[in-house]
Amino acid sequence: MIYDVIGDIHGQANKLKGLLAQLGYTLTTDDNTGTGDASKSYYAPPAGHQAIFIGDLIDRGPQEVETLEIVFAMIDAGVAQAIMGNHEYNALAYATLDEHSAESEGRYLRSHNTTHERQHQEFLAEVPFGSAKHHYWLSRFYELPLWIETDAACFVHACWDVDNMAVLKPLLTEDHCLTPKALQLTSQKGTKEYDALERVLKGVEIPLPNGLTFTDKDGAVRRNMRVQWWLPDLNDKYIVDIARAASSDLAQIPKDTRAENLDFTLRTDKAVFMGHYWLTGAPAPLSPQVVCTDYSAAGPGYLTAYQLDTTRPLPLSADNFVQYVPA
Structure with missing residues (x-):
């Protein structure tokens, strides 16, 4: 199996389509009913490939909903997996009232201050706050695990920290997904749950x-x-x-x-893949074990993937990176 590990997209659907085409994915319609339902269209991988999206699908870019539709259609078709980024988490917290303190009645888990509004404005421009569309995409964000571990490698948005993952595990589903209760607990500043979530989704x-x-x-x-x-x-x-x-x-x-x-010590012998860090320049492994696939697609860089052969995950190689450079 080849995992195509795709970095932070941030609402750049055209770049995503370009990268998927470059990786050999083709737009396919799964029409078992004969109706030609376009909602069943998805990007199908080459034989033996699967995409893994490393989080931060939303915010900053001009094609928020189209990006989500592409990614979740692939997930629903069983040809991709995706993990939660801090921007998906922030979207949930921004839309959820704080239930933990009477003093915070009417306040959201992520405050609606000027900075947070600006960071989230591209998403809310396409998905109006409180609308049916908003509720739908928030429900889909809950389906994104905070991390994935396979026999070959580890996948997380910002930091593979097993100690803080152990703090979070009792709050999560069996597949390491948030629940509404977990969102409340991990949003309370000054708690071990908050600190653990910050470490996994935002790094050290x-x-x-x-x-x-x-x-x-x-x-x-x-x-x-x-x-x-x-x-x-x-x-x-x-x-x-x-x-x-x-x-x-x-x-x-x-x-x-x-x-x-x-x-901090990295406590795994496996390769670790992450996004989050807005790298630029020629892509290369950050260490013998660690790869970042976020090369600033929403800024001065390019949407980037790393092609991981699960039969030979190590050593990591700069030759395995693929970047979409628009013509």
């Missing part, structure tokens, strides 16, 4: 010392910074050397600021 972050902050590309003021968790021996390194952030973000951090109390 460290608090900046001495009250430092930076303003990210979306205009949000951040007190934590993502780090390259796939690197060895992270603790006590200079933050600018281990951070995974835009140069404009790093420029706001003093160069002599060190990471403190940062303890």
Whole structure:
């Protein structure tokens, strides 16, 4: 089996169609009734292939619903799998009232502030808040597992952290999907459930010392910074050397600021695939075990896939990447 592991799409349906064609997928109509029902059309893979979408299907792009229709048609046809990204999680939290505190009556799990509205505006422009279409796609997001593990490899949106996965497992379905109760619990800041969900869907972050902050590309003021968790021996390194952030973000951090109390170890012998990190440049494995397939399709980069042969998952190779470069 060849897994075509496809990076963050962010509503870029034309790029997705281009990449699928480049990978040898063909638009097919499964019409067992003779009615020619177009809703049964899906992109069929070459023999022996299956797509795995690594999350962040929505937000930022101009073709939100078309992207979702392509991905879920493939899932329904049994030719693809997909995991949840932080943007799908955020969509659920943005639409769900907080049930845990009387003081928060009428408040949503993800606040409707200016930054969050701006991040989510492309999706809501096509899927009006509270509409039947909105409820439908939210229900489909609940079907996306937080991670997938096969005999060959591990797939997660941001970080393969078995300790925090163990915190989440009792809250999830057998297939590692969220429930409405799990959404409530993992949205409560300051809890172990919240921290565990943040680690799996947003990666390893460290608090900046001495009250430092930076303003990210979306205009949000951040007190934590993502780090390259796939690197060895992270603790006590200079933050600018281990951070995974835009140069404009790093420029706001003093160069002599060190990471403190940062303890993370990747605890699997399998290859790990993720998205989330907005990489650019020529795609290559990040370490002997770790591949990221997010190469900024919604920004300056290209929609990217890694073709994993499950009979020979390691060693990882830059030759296995495929990028769709529009003509």
